[in-house]
Amino acid sequence: MRVFVTGATGFVGTAVVKEFLSAGHTVVGLSRSESGVEKLKALGAEPLHGTIEDVALLESTAATADAAIHLAFVHDFSKFVEACATDRAAITALGKGLVKAGGGNQRSLVVTSGTMLTSTGVRGVVLNEASPIQLTNPMAQARGPSEQVCLDFAKTENGGLRVSVVRLPPVTHGADGVSGFAGHLANIAIQTGKSAYVGDGLNKWSAGHRDDAALLYRLAAEKATPGSVFHANAEQGVVVKELATAIGKELGLPIESLEGEAAAAHFSWFAHPSSVDNVVSSQITQDALGWKPTHVTLLEDVPAIVAYAKKVAAAQAAK
Known part of the structure; x- marks a missing residue:
């Protein structure tokens, strides 16, 4: 597969790039810095200089890919609501690009969320992949809708893509x-x-190790049932x-x-x-x-x- 990865030089993103490359896939990695571009070259990936705010770039690049893995996020918590809106716009652009590429569920979109968004505030409750986003929590209220933006692309009328959400542990x-x-x-x-x-x-x-999470992203891209939600924690x-x-x-x-x-x-x-x-x-x-x-x-x-x-x-x- 030709795989487009946003956040490709981040803590988890670097491991994801390595995982896809080691499995024989081709990787296009998005980086907002020149140092990131050089890092991606050294890993053996094809670098793309840009940001997730450039939705036209995201859409056009996804249209050339078999899969898009979305890990990038604007970590400015003083503008968290705006960052979450940027996240939803980026997911939409990636989905639209993959739909343009054609092939329906032969194209994969995997986006990143977090298990913390499902926390109920009650100690000892064991959450699972079916646990809903707790929209009474202001942070979950802002970030949680990104999951549905992704999952909607599994619907036939929206492209029927092989979409899934990976929730990372805190x-x-x-x-x-x-x-x-x-x-x-x-x-x-x-x-x-x-x-x-x-x-x-x-x-x-x-908790979970980032290299285990990287494997999960690859497996999700390769064989997830459209509309799945996955948890990347080992403990x-x-x-x-x-x-x-x-x-x-x-x-x-x-x-x-x-x-x-x-x-x-x-x-x-x-x-x-x-x-x-x-x-x-x-x-x-x-x-x-x-x-x-x-x-x-x-x-x-x-x-x-x-x-x-x-x-x-x-x-x-x-x-």
Whole structure:
């Protein structure tokens, strides 16, 4: 297949590009920077310089592809609603391009979402691929509709494409990257001199390795049933207190429980995410695609996560 990947030089996107190339596919990768273009060349992909705001470019490039994998997102959380509108416009452009290419469900569109958008706020609830977006949550209300924009392209009148949604867990981890919520915990620990958790810390986050996620994107593009939703987590839920403890030990820092104003001051914008529960099953995904995660667990990956956080902190201190 000729595969068009947005966000091709990102933390997960780089792994996705490598996965498709290793399976013998041709990859066109979108990059907004010259350094990204050079990175894609080095990987063996065909670089395309541009941004996801350029919907005409997205549509015309998708029209030359057999599959489009959408990973890019504008990570400006001060303009989150606008970023989500950009996301929906990009998905629409990619879908339209694939429809123009013809072939119906022989063309694949796979877009990225998150398991956090399904969180109910009730501790211990196990979510699965059929769990709905919680539109009472402002963040889910803004980002969640992107899933339906994608899934609508599975309808015959909209092109009948082989479309699917991959929901990444809040901790998508691996070397040389932020690693989602775990990376934020490590960054804050380095900045504040202590590794903390909120309250009893017994809330859980689902987790998965980015290389396992990359395989899932490929399998979805190759053989998903149109209209599917998949979960990219290998672990249903890792106790946040255990994660904060592992990070603190790796950094040689004290480990503390914080609540109320102390937690708000310590975590800032990350105070609420630090306290939420996201326990998620991926069994439907594994059964449907034969996807079997094989990489290290989150706690096993803590040394690599901390090493990256320290590297970033040292680079910032040197400026």
